[in-house]
Amino acid sequence: xxxxxxxxxxxxxxxxxxxxxxxxxxxxxxxxxxxxxxxxxxxxxxxxxxxxxxxxxxxxxxxxxxxxxxxxxxxxxxxxxxxxxxxxxxxxxxxxxxxxxxxxxxxxxxxxxxxxxxxxxxxxxxxxxxxxxxxxxxxxxxxxxxxxxxxxxxxxxxxxxxxxxxxxxxxxxxxxxxxxxxxxxxxxxxxxxxxxxxxxxxxxxxxxxxxxxxxxxxxxxxxxxxxxx
Amino acid sequence: xxxxxxxxxxxxxxxxxxxxxxxxxxxxxxxxxxxxxxxxxxxxxxxxxxxxxxxxxxxxxxxxxxxxxxxxxxxxxxxxxxxxxxxxxxxxxxxxxxxxxxxxxxxxxxxxxxxxxxxxxxxxxxxxxxxxxxxxxxxxxxxxxxxxxxxxxxxxxxxxxxxxxxxxxxxxxxxxxxxxxxxxxxxxxxxxxxxxxxxxxxxxxxxxxxxxxxxxxxxxxxxxxxxxxxxxxxxxxxxxxxxxxxxxxxxxxxxxxxxxxxxxxxxxxxxxxxxxxxxxxxxxxxxxxxxxxxxxxxxxxxxxxxxxxxxxxxxxxxxxxxxxxxxxxxxxxxxxxxxxxxxxxxxxxxxxxxxxxxxxxxxxxxxxxxxxxxxxxxxxxxxxxxxxxxxxxxxxxxxxxxxxxxxxxxxxx
Numbered sequence: 001x002x003x004x005x006x007x008x009x010x011x012x013x014x015x016x017x018x019x020x021x022x023x024x025x026x027x028x029x030x031x032x033x034x035x036x037x038x039x040x041x042x043x044x045x046x047x048x049x050x051x052x053x054x055x056x057x058x059x060x061x062x063x064x065x066x067x068x069x070x071x072x073x074x075x076x077x078x079x080x081x082x083x084x085x086x087x088x089x090x091x092x093x094x095x096x097x098x099x100x101x102x103x104x105x106x107x108x109x110x111x112x113x114x115x116x117x118x119x120x121x122x123x124x125x126x127x128x129x130x131x132x133x134x135x136x137x138x139x140x141x142x143x144x145x146x147x148x149x150x151x152x153x154x155x156x157x158x159x160x161x162x163x164x165x166x167x168x169x170x171x172x173x174x175x176x177x178x179x180x181x182x183x184x185x186x187x188x189x190x191x192x193x194x195x196x197x198x199x200x201x202x203x204x205x206x207x208x209x210x211x212x213x214x215x216x217x218x219x220x221x222x223x224x225x226x227x228x229x
Numbered sequence: 230x231x232x233x234x235x236x237x238x239x240x241x242x243x244x245x246x247x248x249x250x251x252x253x254x255x256x257x258x259x260x261x262x263x264x265x266x267x268x269x270x271x272x273x274x275x276x277x278x279x280x281x282x283x284x285x286x287x288x289x290x291x292x293x294x295x296x297x298x299x300x301x302x303x304x305x306x307x308x309x310x311x312x313x314x315x316x317x318x319x320x321x322x323x324x325x326x327x328x329x330x331x332x333x334x335x336x337x338x339x340x341x342x343x344x345x346x347x348x349x350x351x352x353x354x355x356x357x358x359x360x361x362x363x364x365x366x367x368x369x370x371x372x373x374x375x376x377x378x379x380x381x382x383x384x385x386x387x388x389x390x391x392x393x394x395x396x397x398x399x400x401x402x403x404x405x406x407x408x409x410x411x412x413x414x415x416x417x418x419x420x421x422x423x424x425x426x427x428x429x430x431x432x433x434x435x436x437x438x439x440x441x442x443x444x445x446x447x448x449x450x451x452x453x454x455x456x457x458x459x460x461x462x463x464x465x466x467x468x469x470x471x472x473x474x475x476x477x478x479x480x481x482x483x484x485x486x487x488x489x490x491x492x493x494x495x496x497x498x499x500x501x502x503x504x505x506x507x508x509x510x511x512x513x514x515x516x517x518x519x520x521x522x523x524x525x526x527x528x529x530x531x532x533x534x535x536x537x538x539x540x541x542x543x544x545x546x547x548x549x550x551x552x553x554x555x556x557x558x559x560x561x562x563x564x565x566x567x568x569x570x571x572x573x574x575x576x577x578x579x580x581x582x583x584x585x586x587x588x589x590x591x592x593x594x595x596x597x598x599x600x601x602x603x604x605x606x607x608x609x610x611x612x613x614x615x616x617x618x619x620x621x622x623x624x625x626x627x628x629x630x631x632x633x634x635x636x637x638x639x640x641x642x
Contacts, residue, residue: 060549061636084551084554085553095639099639112547112552113550113551115552116231116556160550164551
């Protein structure tokens with residue numbers, strides 16, 4: 001039996017927020033592992049901590065307790081700058097609300113994920129355009145996000161995530177606000193990244209993403225991760 | 230190339246948000262324009278004040294008084310005077326002789342700009358029983374002579390001593406008062422000691438600390454005095470005219486010269502209030518410019534903090550896609566420094582332009598140039614101040630940015 005490489009290994013994660021002096025526990029003792037070439041779908045109702053979990057796994061926030069290893073790097077043991085580097089080189093995040101930069105054009109938004117890396121300006125632009133064309137919006141590269149439809153904005157967000165060819169893809173409702181046709185295209189691109197490059201894919205969804213595409217499905221309820229019924 | 234990436238992106242941001250770039254730039258434009266403009270104008274005014282004050286202060290006479298009768302006079306300091314009532318003087322005070330070589334030492338004293346030895350000898354007139362003062366001046370060092378003793382601008386008839394040399398040499402120049410009383414005119418001949426000189430000029434020197442009735446060149450005066458002294462004058466002089474480089478340093482210069490000569494200093498006391506007045510406006514300009522600079526920095530800080538709040542989400546997204554706090558911080562520093570640099574350049578040009586427009590009109594009336602050479606240093610200082618101030622603003626903003634986590638920015642959307 002071949003040993004698979006863990007792209008993500010989270011052990012006993014806890015996270016709470018404080019509102020008006022009151023602790024609101026969001027994640028209680030969450031553990032999960034995601035290997036290369038594997039797709040994990042985590043379902044859960046709104047407000048159950050799915051986005052917070054994704055934020056912690058992507059190194060955008062730190063847990064109150066527990067340990068998270070991303071591609072072998074303990075995220076609590078490295079600096080914020082090293083975490084940023086890790087995200088640029090290894091992790092791609094698709095946000096629920098796209099998080100596009102409103103004053104940047106579509107191609108600039110995609111290029112943003114390549115900046116401060118090894119590629120020069122011309123190469124960056126060429127690669128960004130190639131990905132936008134692959135996602136079917138090659139004719140809208142100079143448009144600002146506000147000039148694009150919701151579906152087109154989501155495609156730009158997906159292009160920005162995949163342009164770096166990340167080993168770990170964290171997707172928060174990647175098909176949440178798009179029509180079924182666009183959703184199918186996005187799913188196809190994500191599946192291709194897993195199948196062709198052996199990337200690990202973690203999708204959190206409240207039901208818009210087809211759970212059948214996952215190798216495993218877990219459910220987040222009351223801050224606890226459990227097998228989906 | 231990678232190191233310059235934040236600068237390239239910051240440059241693009243200037244075009245993306247021209248309003249903020251213009252606001253930061255304008256703050257530094259105003260600060261640098263006022264710094265350069267006011268400083269240039271007040272430096273010019275300072276120069277004008279100094280020029281005026283040199284006419285009433287900024288110089289003094291150093292000499293060593295002759296000890297009172299009965300006290301032994303060291304032979305080295307004074308040869309025997311062959312005619313009664315005659316002697317080396319400053320005003321009515323008889324003086325010893327000092328070695329001329331002392332001038333070199335005096336020139337090295339703090340605050341001293343120039344030192345000139347002068348002969349002042351009180352002697353009897355061949356026309357009658359009265360006494361007059363003979364001045365022997367070194368024309369090769371006109372600076373101290375013209376301020377302390379007599380100047381070409383004092384000539385009221387004929388020419389200044391040495392300006393026209395005939396077969397009998399430069400001749401003699403007479404004080405207006407003496408010439409009137411003795412009824413001398415230009416072209417007459419005057420006998421001094423055992424020599425006769427043509428009168429080549431008449432001067433009205435006004436109030437000066439070292440004036441004489443008759444002026445000769447040093448060489449001619451030394452020749453005349455040869456008949457009055459028991460030994461040659463050699464390398465000695467009766468007094469030194471001392472020119473200081475600024476009224477503010479006159480006190481210091483007088484102390485140093487007095488220590489070296491061991492004698493007496495005479496001067497006009499007007500240098501004391503003058504020293505206090507000179508540079509008052511310059512200091513005020515420094516304070517005003519400093520306040521404007523602080524205002525520009527405060528305004529820049531406010532603008533940049535506003536930008537941090539406004540762009541909180543943007544920075545959160547960029548950090549989420551892999552931009553480090555270090556590169557974003559560097560970008561923020563550049564984003565402030567670029568408009569500050571161009572604002573400072575425009576401000577410097579405006580300041581120089583204002584100083585020229587106003588300064589030339591005002592200072593031109595007193596025949597003084599606007600000190601533009603100083604201006605290039607001021608422009609450089611203004612730009613450096615703007616870059617340092619804006620760099621500091623960017624640095625503070627970068628620190629604040631680095632203190633937050635990307636999730637904080639994204640969560641509060």
